[in-house]
Amino acid sequence: MNSALLFAVVTAVLIPAHQFADHIVQTDSDASHKADxxxxxxxxxxxxxxxxxxxxxxxxxxxxxxxDLPVSxxxxxxxxxxxxxxxxxxxxxxxxxxxLRLTGSAAxxxxxxxxxxxxxxxxxxxxxCLWISxxxxxxx
Numbered sequence: 001m002n003s004a005l006l007f008a009v010v011t012a013v014l015i016p017a018h019q020f021a022d023h024i025v026q027t028d029s030d031a032s033h034k035a036d037x038x039x040x041x042x043x044x045x046x047x048x049x050x051x052x053x054x055x056x057x058x059x060x061x062x063x064x065x066x067x068d069l070p071v072s073x074x075x076x077x078x079x080x081x082x083x084x085x086x087x088x089x090x091x092x093x094x095x096x097x098x099x100l101r102l103t104g105s106a107a108x109x110x111x112x113x114x115x116x117x118x119x120x121x122x123x124x125x126x127x128x129c130l131w132i133s134x135x136x137x138x139x140x
Contacts, residue, residue, distance in 0.1 A: 075140035
């Protein structure tokens with residue numbers, strides 16, 4: 001299997017899987033409290049990251065099986081682990097705000113209209129991390 005083709009297929013799965021898992025599967029409670037301090041925040045975050053990655057894994061497994069595409073256990077493990085770790089880190093919210101501040105976009109982090117700066121930056125960072133996850137899955 002050509003790794004470029006596998007990368008394209010995996011990426012084509014991860015993007016809609018992300019949208020579905022982050023916006024439909026995630027509960028309002030988890031979305032509202034995953035960045036809270038203490039155990040409450042961590043509990044909501046862990047539930048979200050688990051349900052998010054179960055959703056992604058199911059969609060990816062179905063696609064790979066139906067299209068009979070080979071992936072290595074190492075690539076799949078590395079890609080999913082990278083996604084889980086980065087997703088959890090970004091969803092604590094302070095890393096997104098820090099990145100915006102460090103890149104000279106602190107005002108964007110506080111913007112609510114016409115768009116929510118933190119939300120758009122969060123989603124952009126998730127996509128960048130999913131790109132790396134797809135590369136790991138396809139190339140390892």
